[in-house]
Amino acid sequence: MSEEPSVLEEGDIHDILRNDRRRAVIEFLLEHNERATIRELSEHIAALESGEDPPPRNIRQSVYVSLHQTHLPKLEGLGVVSYDTDSKDVELRERAGHVEAYMDQTHETSDRFPLVYVAIGILGALLTIGSFVAGSVAELWIWVLPLFVIIAALGGYQLWGR
Structure with missing residues (x-):
């Protein structure tokens, strides 16, 4: 056997x-x-x-x-x-522990990443606005700010739009 x-x-x-x-x-x-x-x-x-x-x-x-x-x-x-x-x-x-590890990983991954996207998007948007107000960024903010807003919006959609 x-x-x-x-x-x-x-x-x-x-x-x-x-x-x-x-x-x-x-x-x-x-x-x-x-x-x-x-x-x-x-x-x-x-x-x-x-x-x-x-x-x-x-x-x-x-x-x-x-x-x-x-x-x-x-x-x-x-x-x-x-x-x-x-x-x-x-x-x-x-052996149930092996399956449980995958169950935990699935829940953590699906819940954690949208929060990270939202945080990066908001932080990036605030830094971009701060640089613009301080006058240290010329026309870069025109491209960077919408990018961070889109990242935050996508993260918010994933997190709350389910």
């Missing part, structure tokens, strides 16, 4: 994160002491998907079946969770 590799392949991680239900399973387990029953998971995911609490029975049942037949076996096969089909208990395993 071969031993599990210690690190998940990047393609496997992307495959996990590409599916909303698999991602929701990992997020729920991380927030709830790394273990839950399939019923708790299906209730939570069905509520997310339907926007209703409690979720409709048919949606809850659909989520339950897809978790039981598809998503939990896949996550277990990749060593991310252990799933006991008899007790219906699901628990995170060590």
Whole structure:
């Protein structure tokens, strides 16, 4: 019998994160002491998907079946969770940390860069205006100021326009 590799392949991680239900399973387990029953998971995911609490029975049942037949076996096969089909208990395993690192990185990257764009744009615009007022920049401000305003606007759009 071969031993599990210690690190998940990047393609496997992307495959996990590409599916909303698999991602929701990992997020729920991380927030709830790394273990839950399939019923708790299906209730939570069905509520997310339907926007209703409690979720409709048919949606809850659909989520339950897809978790039981598809998503939990896949996550277990990749060593991310252990799933006991008899007790219906699901628990995170060590490899979940590899997926979590990508989840954190995705959130940080998507939230951090628009703030940086806004800050650079505002700082650049203020410096340009300050140089113009002080008389140290000839006609450069005509080109530079709009550039910084555009950078700030794009960052603001990314940050608040979602």
